[in-house]
């Protein structure tokens with residue numbers, strides 16, 4: 001319920017002013033540190049935790065409700081007590097960050113409002129419930145450089161999930177999994193160098209579903225895994241990021257954390273089906289490097305006049321400095337969405353590391 005002073009002037013106009021405490025709360029909320037959600041960075045948070053002293057967005061406030069012994073949330077539209085407003089004035093997002101995010105490792109994934117609920121919830125629990133980042137002495141399992149355990153892995157043929165032993169070893173530079181508990185030879189060795197991991201709960205059909213992508217014999221492979229304990233799964237995810245971080249620090253000496261962190265894992269901007277079309281020599285590896293327009297990468301609707309889509313009619317031509325790649329989409333809307341996604345990538349300048357990736361693609365058939 002909104003609490004307000006109602007003023008009626010002699011001319012008959014009606015004005016509503018928030019009452020004293022709520023007006024003070026608005027002042028606290030207007031502070032730069034409180035302009036975005038303390039947990040996901042969403043602008044204009046409209047909830048606050050009375051126990052933690054932070055402002056959060058509505059989506060995060062729902063996750064705070066899941067830890068009532070730690071956090072008690074209230075809408076900023078409610079009627080506020082003076083003591084609660086004072087607490088938020090004394091604390092606020094910056095003070096809380098200094099306490100709860102004191103020792104977040106550089107590689108640790110900080111979710112945004114676009115990430116899946118499980119990832120956002122675990123970030124909130126890691127900070128406020130498990131106090132994972134408050135003490136330097138506390139060694140979290142994902143920092144160790146070695147991790148071993150069981151994950152449910154989707155079978156290639158029947159789509160059934162089977163328990164498989166996984167080992168991540170920075171020393172060996174690889175993530176491996178084994179088909180049988182006693183098997184000595186791994187079923188797959190995924191090099192940390194080529195590894196990507198991204199949560200795909202809807203696609204995998206599990207809130208903790210993780211898609212792991214790697215290169216084998218120059219082609220992209222995917223495996224789909226989950227752990228029934230969300231904390232375990234997020235620990236695996238961050239262990240993979242830690243291993244990638246340490247690998248990249250060696251591969252690109254002198255690069256700053258700000259340059260390396262975006263390279264640890266990538267979320268897919270858009271995923272879906274396009275038909276590969278065009279000449280037969282088509283790229284075997286299943287990946288196309290997309291650089292910036294400043295480096296002569298462009299995308300245009302349609303296909304060269306000599307080429308037709310095999311089944312689908314809505315063509316897309318991607319022009320790279322080396323050659324053209326031709327795709328076709330089923331619908332015009334899909335074609336538009338894909339072109340927009342490619343353009344978002346091409347509008348960004350390439351980072352120094354991306355020149356190395358580009359060269360890697362050019363030198364492979």
Ligand SMILES: [Zn+2]
Nearest residue numbers: 037040057060
């Ligand atoms: Zn939020």
